[in-house]
Structure formats: structure tokens, C-alpha cells
Amino acid sequence: MLRFRTVLLVFVFILIARDASAQGTASVSLVDAYRNDADKIIDTALADSSGFERLAYMCDTFGHRFSGSENLERANDWILETMTADSLENVRGEAVMVPHWVRGREALTLLEPGQPRDLQILGLGGSVGTPAEGITGEVLVVKSFDELEERRDEAQGKIVLFNVAFTSYGRTVQYRVNGAVRAAQAGAIASLIRSVGPVSLYTPHTGTMRYDDDVPPISHAALTVEDAIMMQRMQDRGQRIRVRLMMEAQTLPDARSRNVVAEILGWERPEEIVVLGGHSDSWDVGQGAMDDGGGIVAAWEVLRVLKKLGLRPRRTIRVVMWTNEENGLRGATAYRDHHQDEIDNHVLAIETDSGVFKPRGFGFSGTSEAYAVIQEIGRLLERIESGDISRGGGGADIGPLMRQGVPGMGLSVEGEKYFWYHHTAADTMDKLDPHEFNLCVATLAVMAYVVADMPERLPSNRPASTN
């Protein structure tokens, strides 16, 4: 009897929800309609640490997963096998050719002042190497592109070091991305940066960089924060700084990789898709546990949790583990190109790429109408304090979809320490917490499920071709 009344109640809620939705007041009724499912999803996601253990297994067993590496493809093989064993639907690898940069050996020797000594560096992804004997030269330390312009005469024939303190990632990373071009334009023979990070325990950070076609490519590497500050002190007290930079770095022919895909097909509108994921590749240091192993395994766990609960939504939820986010974004562009015919059917794209720390909510990019709906769904996450929906957000891998009008969002987390570890050997499992990981899974699962299941499609500016 109780059971019948519950079923009736849910039915009435759904009717109200559909009706309210049609009148643009979906919000209240969505919360009521999905409260039960959301609570079950949250409880299930928090019930054990099997997802976290999978993430650790992957990181420990395969190591970092750099584009072009055997490690990445072994990890992809294991993911595909395990997803198949999980009985997920449409499990597949979609072929993508990716850049294949290899670091090789690298060394920076401080020749003077003092006795020669080796300093730790990380060459930046995509950099050209040096001759085998290295490049020897005097160092000019500058604190900004502006200072380089002012001292342009001094830069000629020297190795330029950009000693730029971390303020925000967006601002500071400009020196990593564009430093080699700017230094070469000033006549430098090689380029160094202070690692892009706020805290250092003699910790070099790698990352991608670029060349311009009309500027000669020069080798580009990151010093630790400690050594960059040391060279600043040396220059300030009038000591001549001479170094030898050796890098074996080279770019090999493109290599085969894959975007890994798995789905739970929608029961009513399988052609409409909520896409959810992160990137499978990492840098060639550390374990890529937070950038972005946690993101891909959390998305995978979303499907496992829904499957465990027997929750098949109206629309399809598709998990994608994009390859080559770090140094090419080939996975993201290949996905867009490969799925061009169904982009209109992408209802929402969700990316996790800021570490699977304690989740706060999402940053959402889409129409005001859609934002109101997402905020309302956020109320289902208040119980685990991850329902804060802010304006603006997305991710590099879903960028190509968003630029074609697909609403996008990124999971936001308490990532105060994220840039301590970012692109370093310290991006490892021990920095993550199983409960926080589970909270990310719960947050993603509730959001993906409700958007995939709610009667009305999430509003967007695109022509809704399949509605």
C-alpha cells in the first residue's frame, strides 16, 4: 500500500514537473521530482572507494600517460577492457593521431659564478632540442616582457630567463607559452622561465609552449622557482651568470591514440547526448592523478553508479576520455569533427579538469534560461555542499563543442593547492582523498542524470534539431 502511494506520488510530481517546465518554472518541480534519485545517487557514490582504487591502480600501474607514449595506450587498453567488463554500452576507442614530442635527457649547468653545478630543469613541451654539446651563454634575467623590450640590446646572443612570480595561472603561463618567441625576437639563443607555480620544493613544472613560423625556434625550459630567484639575486649583485643548456628534445612523427568512449543509452531519446569527461593524457612527469586521471575515472564512475542503481535516463549519457589535451588538443578537435553530425544533439557538455578535490559545484556557460535550470538542479547537491553554480566555465576538451553552441560546464573544486602540483612529478595519488573523489562523482552524476532525464531538453541557443 505504501509502495503504491509512493509510486503515485512520484507520478504526480512528474506530471507537475512536465507542466511546470512548459510554463518556464521547471525549477521547483525538478528538485521535487528528482530528490529521491539524487539522494540514491549520492548515497551510492559515497558508499565505497572502488572508483578511487581504480584511479590509483591506473596511475600506479601505467605511470604517466603522455601523448604518443606506450603508457597512455596501455592505460587506454585497460580502461576499454574494464569498461566492457562493467557492461557499459558502446564502449569504443575512436582513433586520433597525436603529436609525439619526446623529452630525452636534459641538463642545465651553471658555469659561473662559482664552481660548475647542475640545476634541475624541465624542458617545455614542444621545444626544440639543443646541439649535443648544448648551448652555452650568458643569462639575462628579466621580470616581464616589458623589461625584455627595454633591455632588448642586452638580450642579443644571450639566454633570456623570465623570472616571473606566480600571480594567476592565466597571467603567468604567458611566459611559458610565448617566452621562446619573445626571447627569439629579441635575439636570444635560448629561453628559460621560472616554473609556473605558487609554492616550490625545488619543483620544476613543465607544460606546453609555442613557436611562430616567422621567428627562429629556440630551446625553452623551466627552472625551479628557487634557481630563477637565485639568478635574479646574482644579476642584481652584478655577478655574471653563464650556463650550458642541453636538451635532447625532439618531435617525432604523429602517433596513434584514441578517444575512449562509453555510454548509457537514453531510453526515450537516445540520440540526445549529455557528454561528460576529461582527458586521458597527462604530462610526462608524475602520475597525472589530478591532471586529469581523476577527471576521467570520476566520469566513468558516474556510469557505474547509474548502472548499479538501474537508472537509465531519457537521453544518452556519454563519457569521453579525450586524448592529447595537454599538448595539442587533438582529441577534442577529432571528437568534434568525428561527431559533427550529432553536435546539435549535444544537450550539455561537462568537463572535470581541475583535480578531484572537494567539489563546490559547477561553472556554467549557456543561456540565462539554461542557467536557471542548472541552478535548480544544484539544489539537489546542497546536501553535499556542491550545488554552487556560477556563471562562466567549461574546459579545454569541450571547448570545440561549446564554440558550436553546446552549453558547457566545468566541475569546480577546492583547488587551492592544484597549482602546487600542476605539471610536476608531484601530481600523484597521495594528494587526493577517496571521499572527496566520491563527492565529485556524486556531483557529476546528479547533474548529468537530471539533465539527461528531465522531460524538457536543456535550453540552448542552437536550433534544437531533434526536438
Place this chain on the structure above:
Amino acid sequence: MLRFRTVLLVFVFILIARDASAQGTASVSLVDAYRNDADKIIDTALADSSGFERLAYMCDTFGHRFSGSENLERANDWILETMTADSLENVRGEAVMVPHWVRGREALTLLEPGQPRDLQILGLGGSVGTPAEGITGEVLVVKSFDELEERRDEAQGKIVLFNVAFTSYGRTVQYRVNGAVRAAQAGAIASLIRSVGPVSLYTPHTGTMRYDDDVPPISHAALTVEDAIMMQRMQDRGQRIRVRLMMEAQTLPDARSRNVVAEILGWERPEEIVVLGGHSDSWDVGQGAMDDGGGIVAAWEVLRVLKKLGLRPRRTIRVVMWTNEENGLRGATAYRDHHQDEIDNHVLAIETDSGVFKPRGFGFSGTSEAYAVIQEIGRLLERIESGDISRGGGGADIGPLMRQGVPGMGLSVEGEKYFWYHHTAADTMDKLDPHEFNLCVATLAVMAYVVADMPERLPSNRPASTN
């Protein structure tokens, strides 16, 4: 007129001080008698950053200062020259033979699970090397000596890893110091530890270790916290762990080094000595900026500040930069032996070896009577919040003196992060602050000056041969 009254006042204070001292109530009058001098000392110590800049110059120019290295002796040469140029008295190097351990190349390769990959290590000081082809074996991870005992059968022929989380330095360092002996007793072929530190950015910590004559010496090295935890996870999930450890480490014949000494001679009792210092040597990574470059340069600055102010105390203040604290303590024992005849004349020994962070005061070891005097002097430091005198304290270099009855004390500082950097490549200048360094100088200078100048000798249990 004003001037005459001031002189009269000071004279009266000194008379009162001498009188009160004789009655065992020295405390009040010491504060009054030395308030002016203490304030001048503090003001002068805080006036500029020339001492801090000398520390940076030394660290940047000579690099780390490991026992037996050319770096250390070049730094000592520069200190001796500069102290002479400072017109300090009795500037000299006192010869000491020190152990000469050289690290050479070292590598740890994780052979399985997964594809082979190199992990970062630091061999522990004094360890034997491996054969050129390395030592290959299976890893047994244990969390304590007790667990090793319980699993003794499994340890036979394996490489034992002590995965012990940092609690306090004193407790955790037991595994670094004694791990090789304990592992060898259980039949292990090599020994690894989790680095002794509370926070890691893939940061190996080195440090000293020991062998027992009746146990075969096996190679002993530190993994990063990250890799130790990873191997624990691997073992816990049943993965077999195989590694190859290669270390070129060897111990060469003892090398020449020096204890560096400089003084301000006492005007009344030059034979009575307040000795003040730290150790000149560091580990062979980083700059040894806080361990213990800051300690020796701060002591040196004490003499510079007093000289600048024309303050010559009743007794001699002797600065000593002991060599080889890190891996042998030969400097400290050589000083004790060389100065055996005048140990009774050592009124007080002060060591700084916890980093020149914001000072809190001192930890003092001596009689209750002496403690009361030192506490009273501490009141002169309240202005800069460094007058907290706690019971118990000293330092490794002054240990041999203290064991012969010399009262000893160590500067205590806000060193919450000290063990983040300790014995790592991150022990560098950028972690230190010029104002905090100056506060250390001020604190040391006030304490050393008042103890050296006060009319009565600081009480001790030793026969006061010269009183």
C-alpha cells in the same frame, strides 16, 4: 648636564646590579642595567640587510658545503678573508679532518608492475654503493621495525622499504639512521626509506645513517614520500614490486676542513668565553641556507653589530663555525679536544641550527639559578617577541661542551616549515626573510652580550676555575 646625569644613572644601575646579583636577585637589575645597550643592539641589527645579503652571496656563489668538498673550503676561505676585513679579532681556521663521502650517480628503476620507470632517490650519507649493474630485487614494504620483525621471513633476500609517515623528526629519523642495520639483520639485500619530511612535492630528503660492525653494510637510500606511499598501495593490492637500485656512493679518505673562529676579546676577563655559532657544512643538495648557513652568518653578524656599536664586553665572545655537523660531528669534537684546557672557562655555549626564521627565544640547559638569569635577560627581548626562555635545549655542535658541564642553549624559532626543506634541494635562500634573519641576530646579540658582560659569571655546576 643631561649627559652627566645619564652616566651617573647608568653607574648607579651597575652598582645596584652588582649588589643585587650578589644577593641572588640579579634579574631586575640586569634588565635595568642593560636596557639601553640591548635597545641599541636591536636597532642596529634591524637597521639594514647587509648580513642577509652576505648569507645569500655565500649560498649562491659557493653552493652547498658538504664535508670534504671544495665548495666548503672555498666558502671557509671567503669567510676568513671577510672576517679579517671586518677587523674581527683572532680570526682563524682550526684544522679538522672530516669524513669524505661522495654520492656519485644514483638511480632507482621500478621494474614492475608496469613498464620500467625511474624514480627519484637520494642515497643516505655514509651508505655503501652498489655494484655497477645495481642490485635488483623484490621490495617488501613495512611500516615499522615491529612489522619488519613480524615479517622477518619475507624480508630475506629482498629490498626492504620502511614506509614510515613523519610524526616528529626524532621518531621518524630512526628509520633513516638505523634502517640499513635493521634491514640487514633481517637478511635484506638493500634498504629504502620514505623521506623524513611532513610535506612533499616529490622531494627526496638525504641525511646521515649508520652501520654496525657486526652486521653487513647494505646500500640505503631515501624515496620520495610519493613513491613510498605508491609502493605501499602496490603491495596492499597484491602487485609484485621489483626494483633495481644503483648507487656509486663511496667513502674516500678523510679530508681537510676547518672550524672557523673569530672573537671580540673581553676587556676584563678575556679568558672567559661565551661561545656562539652553528655549523659551516651542509648536505650535498640545496644551498644549506637554513641548515645551517643562516646560523653561522647570524653568529658572525653578532660580532659585526657589537663592533659597530663599540660594545666590548667584560668577557670574550667567540664565534665558531663548526665543520662536519651533518655526517660526523668532527668539528664539534675537535673543538672540544683542541680547547680542552679552557673548557672550564666556557661560560655559555649558544647554537643556532633550526633555521633563521622568526625567533621566539631560547631553549636553555643549565642550573635553575642560571635559568633564572637567562629568563631575566629574555625580558630585554620582549620588544621583539623573542624573549621566551624554555627549559632544555642546546645543539649538536655544542653537545660535547655541554656534556662537560658548560651551560648550553639553542635559538628557538617559528620553524613550522623547517622540515619541509630539511636536507633537500629546497633548503635555499628564497625560504628566508631578511627581517626575520635580523631578528635572530638581535636576539643572539643581546643574549651573548649580556651574558659576556654582566658582572657575575653565569652560574654553572662546573668548578669556576677562573672566578
